[in-house]
Amino acid sequence: MSPMSTAQGEGLEVRSLVRVFGSGGTAVRAVDDVSFHAPAGLLTGFVGGNGAGKTSTMRMMMGVLAPSSGETLFGGRPVTAADRRTFGYMPEERGLYPKQPVLDQLVYLARLRGIPAATARAEVLDHLARLGLADRAREHVEKLSLGNQQRVQIIAAVMGSPRALILDEPFSGLDPAAVDGMVDLLREHTSRGVPVLFSSHQLDLVERLCERLVILRQGKVVADGTPASLAARGVVRHRLVLSGDAGWVRGMDGVHAVDIDGSVALVEVSDDDAARRLLGAALDRGGVHEFSPVRPSLTEIYREVAA
Structure with a gap:
């Protein structure tokens, strides 16, 4: 050296x-x-x-x-x-x-x-x-x-x-x-x-x-x-992809619909019970193709803490 x-x-x-x-x-x-x-x-x-x-x-x-x-x-x-x-x-x-x-x-x-x-x-x-x-x-x-x-x-x-x-x-x-x-x-x-x-x-x-x-x-x-530890500090959202229209998600208790585009919804859930209710209601209405967590990007974290 x-x-x-x-x-x-x-x-x-x-x-x-x-x-x-x-x-x-x-x-x-x-x-x-x-x-x-x-x-x-x-x-x-x-x-x-x-x-x-x-x-x-x-x-x-x-x-x-x-x-x-x-x-x-x-x-x-x-x-x-x-x-x-x-x-x-x-x-x-x-x-x-x-x-x-x-x-x-x-x-x-x-x-x-x-x-x-x-x-x-x-x-x-x-x-x-x-x-x-x-x-x-x-x-x-x-x-x-x-x-x-x-x-x-x-x-x-x-x-x-x-x-x-x-x-x-x-x-x-x-x-x-x-x-x-x-x-x-x-x-x-x-x-x-x-x-x-x-x-x-x-x-x-x-x-x-x-x-x-x-x-x-x-x-x-x-x-x-x-980056992982900072992302974990942010709000975890979920991406929900359904067979049909996802507009009904807006009426769910404990669920905040951040964005809905046809059969795809980006949501925030208040707790595990709300997530289970949401997923159960989605299954009752038809097929669920995806329900997965979405970690915030650095840009989103930056806007949250530095704004």
Whole structure:
């Protein structure tokens, strides 16, 4: 294992992070007692509306912004400046030099992280090829599309086998093929035990990728856990498919018809007795093709806890 590799168990953790902007009557508590864990070897999604506090939290984790109180830990101990130099960070605002060629810029940034020039050049060329940018190596960053600039920015973050990755909107502006390439790259890092924390407004993507989710609202954590555990917190609905029209379901005690479309009903039942009565009434009226639970999607969970 190389010196830059991440040992199993070196997850990221924030404890009671607070950030107040301003003072007195104009003070704004942008991050309000935020605590969560991004475990080693997992992708953790960090979601919330604009102004929820995601970017400020990530900046504090990286030492770019000083916390008003609270701390960030790595491997169970307070993170140090030396630790942060081994982290890969992708800021919300691209930190690239627009008039510098892509290859030269990435090699320069890699060398700032202590990577020898020849090694840096080989690693950069490999990443450019993997993300479909081999033919753009000599172009200036400002000549690239926003999506391609995003790919260059992620390469800068993953150079040198980082021990942790903190990525602010890494998938913004990427087409589906580029997203898949990016995901494959991040999975290689989680496979060697690297914790990856990334923010995104693309909830369908977060739901597909992440082993853990943290949802922020107005600077506070309102949900934190695995997708399955968060789904279990939501209201469980049932899909009922009948042989005939399902309109009669609206009159059942203990049953709320969320949606009815011909022979298909989406319902919420108050308890097991109501479910049994519903199923019995359906069988009395004819065939029942399906009666199955429907877990809420991440989008539905997000709307419930972050609205």
